[in-house]
Amino acid sequence: MLSLWACSASQAGVFDDDEARKAINDLRVQSEQNNAQHLSRYEQLVAKMTEQSTQQTEQNAQLRRSLLELNNQIEQLRADVAKLRGQTEVTTQTQQATVRDLAETQRRMTDIQTSLDARLRQIEPQKVSMDGRDIVVAPEERKAYEDAMHTLRTDFGAAAQQLQAFQRRFPGSAYAGDVQYWLGNALYGKRDLKEAIVAYRVLVSTAPQHPRSPEALLQAATCQAELKDRKAAKITLDELIRLYPKSESAQTAKERLNSLKTPG
Incomplete structure (x- = not known):
């Protein structure tokens, strides 16, 4: 066991x-x-x-x-x-x-x-108004004309020379008629009455429609009256009345004719 x-x-x-x-x-x-x-x-x-x-x-x-x-x-x-x-x-x-x-x-x-x-x-050229009309002139023309007008206020003899020089320098200028008229006034102012009459007559014959032509004839008659040529003055005044009957100068001419009338 x-x-x-x-x-x-x-x-x-x-x-x-x-x-x-x-x-x-x-x-x-x-x-x-x-x-x-x-x-x-x-x-x-x-x-x-x-x-x-x-x-x-x-x-x-x-x-x-x-x-x-x-x-x-x-x-x-x-x-x-x-x-x-x-x-x-x-x-x-x-x-x-x-x-x-x-x-x-x-x-x-x-x-x-x-x-x-x-x-x-x-x-x-410049446009200038002259006597109610417009003209075109070169600046040198305008200056020469205005210089002559300025001289005219103080010296008739010098002004006449400047205006005659202007005519020779600018023979075809639009100022020609005015220059001719003022030349007559310058000559009248320097008492060169016969030459003044010639100057006025030139304006009337070359520019009969110029606004200054009636005045030119009136001024020519004034020169003739002052030269004691009453007959020539009467003829000029009659011419003025006939050519420009509606002008103021014609009315003045009629008044002067009464004072120039002579018997016969």
């Missing part, structure tokens, strides 16, 4: 060792499996981290390249801005110079135009 128990106990011990070994083996296998799983996960994690690190490195490299390219663009823009600023300054200076040149050109053109206008005024 004791031996049977011992045998049983021995067998039980053997079984316990086998189970322990099996348990240990199972634990080893499970541990290895766990280690393998952990290793696999670790390797996966390392691989993932490596991949992420690689991607990050590439991204950093790309970012550096982008930053470098952006910096290059900024530098290029700065260079372009500096160039444009320089061009703008040059353009501004050029424009300012152009404006100055244009202003100077305009000033010169204005001066030239003013000078040209002044010269044209010296030679360009």
Whole structure:
């Protein structure tokens, strides 16, 4: 009985060792499996981290390249801005110079135009009103005529010379009739009555329609009366009344005829 128990106990011990070994083996296998799983996960994690690190490195490299390219663009823009600023300054200076040149050109053109206008005024015919009619004369004619008229107010002899000089210088002038009339008055003023009569007669014969012709005949009759040639004065007054019956000078002539009448 004791031996049977011992045998049983021995067998039980053997079984316990086998189970322990099996348990240990199972634990080893499970541990290895766990280690393998952990290793696999670790390797996966390392691989993932490596991949992420690689991607990050590439991204950093790309970012550096982008930053470098952006910096290059900024530098290029700065260079372009500096160039444009320089061009703008040059353009501004050029424009300012152009404006100055244009202003100077305009000033010169204005001066030239003013000078040209002044010269044209010296030679360009001008319209002048004389005795209710318009005539066209050159500036130099007008000046010569006005100078003679100014002299006539103070010096008959000098005025007569100026008027005769005018006739020689401007023989076809529109002032011709007026110059002839005032020449007669200048001669009358210097008491050259015979020459005054001739001057008045020239006006009537060469320009019978001139507004001063009736006055010229009246003045001629005055000169004849002062020369004591009453007959000639009467003839001249009759001629005045006949040629210009509606003129004021004709009315004056009628009044003078009464004073010139002589018996027979």
